[in-house]
Every structure is written in structure tokens, then in C-alpha cells.
Amino acid sequence: MSGLQKTLKLSKQVFVHGLTIVFSLVVIQLLLDAFQNMFFLYMPPIGFAFFLVATYGIQPIGLGVLNIVVLQRLYGYDGWQIGLWLNGFFLLLIFSTVNLLIQTIAGVPFSLGIGILEIFVLSYPFGYLGKFSNQGNKTSQERK
Secondary structure, eight states, X not given: OOHHHHHHHHHHHHHHHHHHHHXXXXXXXXXXXXXXXXXXXXXXXXXXXXXXXIIIIIHHHHXXXXXXXXXXXXXXXXXXXXXXHHXXXXXXXXXXXXXXXXXXXXXXXXXXXXXXXXXXHHHHHHHHHHHHTTTTOOBHHHHO
């Protein structure tokens, strides 16, 4: 393969990786926003605790697993990481920070329109962030 073909293949893999991560983050954010009142109205202190567990416990673990699966399928990484929660929490923290900046600067709440805009704008950067969050593990081809 020539250098340009390798670059285009890597660029496509990074975009698909980022698209998968950002799409899942946007869908989860829309679902959490839709069900936030139901969480808070369910015996208020317990419902708030459930909301926090879903947002900062279950979501990062699921996102970390998704990131590892995508890394294995697209790039050929071997093995599983112990830090699934930290991997997902890192991606969630970056996504939440970008959302907060957009909401503060534009003065609009998170909605489907902003989510679709973020899917197209943030896919490529989040592909590199997802690959970076792998902590430098090598592919099976790099080990040979």
C-alpha cells in the first residue's frame, strides 16, 4: 500500500470510530434529558441517586466497552483494558465539556439539532480521542 492509501484508510477508521462514539453519546444524552424529570420525581433523593449512577456509573462503563470493541474491530488491538470506566469517563468528560461550552456560548439547551451538529463536527476529533484513550496499547500487527 502506498502512503496515501494508508492515510486514507486510517482517516476513514478514525472517522467511523468517532462517529460511533459521538452518536452513542448524543443518543444517551437525549435519553437522559428526556427521562430526567422521571428520575427526579421518583422519591426525590433516591431518584437523584439513580440519575447520578446512570450518568456517571453505567454510562462511562458502557462507553468504555463500546470504545474497546470499536478499537478491536477497526484497528486490531488485542485484549481488554482494566480501566473501562476511566476510558469511558474520559470521553464523557470531554463530551460534557464541549456541550457545556456550546450551551453557554449559544444560550440554547441541548436538543436534537445540536446533537446532529455535534455528530458531524465532533466525529473526527473523538475518533482520535477514543484511540488516544487506549493508553498506547499496540495492535497485533505492531507487535510482530
